[in-house]
Amino acid sequence: MASPMKLLILQMSSIGNIVLSTPVVRCLKKQLPGAVVHFCTKPDHAPIVDSNPYIDKVHYQAGSLYRLIRQLRAEQFDCVIDLQNNFTTALIRKALGVQSYSVDNLGFRKWLYVRWKVNLMPSQHVVDRYLEALQPLGVKNDDFGLDYFIPxxxxxxxxxxxxxxxxxxxxxxxxxxxxxxxxxxxxxxxxxxxxxxxxxxxxxxxxxxxxxxxxxxxxxxxxxxxxxxxxxxxxxxxxxxxxxxxxxxxxxxxxxxxxxxxxxxxxxxxxxxxxxxxxxxxxxxxxxxxxxxxxxxxxxxxxxxxxxxxxxxxxxxxxxxxxxxxxxxxxx
Incomplete structure (x- = not known):
């Protein structure tokens, strides 16, 4: 019998994006038997993640990135899920050296839209793009929407x-x-x-x-x-x-x-x-x-x-x- 997966989700950008990440957390926790879900974000986002019952442990990027990476390495994750996919999160993924899945942040298309007003953006919500990145894990959108838990x-x-x-x-x-x-x-x-x-x-x-x-x-x-x-x-x-x-x-x-x-x-x-x-x-x-x-x-x-x-x-x-x-x- 396979041992439960230990997963790390990376998302540090904003309050809105943390809330938009909640279907990913829930679907991983509920659809992968015994999954242990960790979440890495910034301290400002603690009110959102600390009360989420689908998150087993939170790691905060406060200060040295090197110190954070050492802390994350010690956890020995099986998989990293990068919902931000920027320079910092790419460094963390590379440093951990385990299987990882990343959302397509559509950076070039967004640049074209802002700079030249060429709209090549897909008619797809960012939550659906997040969950699309999890397809190799067999995780699907449960269509229950976003979560927010108030203590x-x-x-x-x-x-x-x-x-x-x-x-x-x-x-x-x-x-x-x-x-x-x-x-x-x-x-x-x-x-x-x-x-x-x-x-x-x-x-x-x-x-x-x-x-x-x-x-x-x-x-x-x-x-x-x-x-x-x-x-x-x-x-x-x-x-x-x-x-x-x-x-x-x-x-x-x-x-x-x-x-x-x-x-x-x-x-x-x-x-x-x-x-x-x-x-x-x-x-x-x-x-x-x-x-x-x-x-x-x-x-x-x-x-x-x-x-x-x-x-x-x-x-x-x-x-x-x-x-x-x-x-x-x-x-x-």
Missing amino acids: YKDQVETDWLPPTHRDHYIAFAIGGRHATNRLPIERLVELCSKINHPIVLLGDKRDRVIGEQVEKQVGTKAIYNACGLFNLNQSASIIQGAWVVFSHDTGLMQIAAAFRKKVFSIWGSTTPNFGETPYKTSYLRLEKSGLSCRPCSLTGSGKCPKGHFRCMNELPFKFEEQQSRQQKENLD
Whole structure:
């Protein structure tokens, strides 16, 4: 009888990508009898992986890469699964010297799309590309979507929110890693003014000032600025309790998908064509189509290279029209 496999998953890039990796973790654990699954990532991602019951042990890249490799070598893995496939993860794979499988990160196609606007991207979600890399192991997509596990201590109780937001609210993740991924303040105000439900604004401490301005300018609307008041797991708990979720292209968008929420996903300089739309949940893309300058970057940037920021400044908020157009695109 063959001994159980000891597997290492490499994924260090972002909160969103860690959440998008969860089907891989689950499918490996449940489909390979006795599999021991380790996960290697950055310390910032600890809230996501530490509570995942399908992960047996987590390794963190903090400081020396050489020290991390020595730590990983000592584990004597049977197989490495590289879901990032960049220079660092390739070094780790080579140093461990065991059987490995890597996702195709489509780097050249993405470069063509950003640099020359030549779209050769496949109509395939990144999660499906992740799982495609596992086919030699006999692992298949179970179609159960994304996972997110919130420890009991981070479950947000009803009375932690204002009375106006305890029964029925919309969560709006207003943050974003880069400026070109976020709506300008005046457009945030415009969008919030069109939402006829109590809104909880989510983001980190850097987003709190923006949230305060939105809260003040919208005025009579029931807006609760929760930016910077809750940690990642607590923000996820607020999303879990929301009716629907509005979000920029961020990790909270993927967390909303993990809870099967209806998502209004807002796209600026990046594009859903990179394959990172909300997975296995209902969603509506809010984006300015027909711009020859978009996408201008792979993950976003500090400012619009053209100076006009049309992708966000001219993004339409006509939800019914956009929903009809997206449904037509899906049929085509």
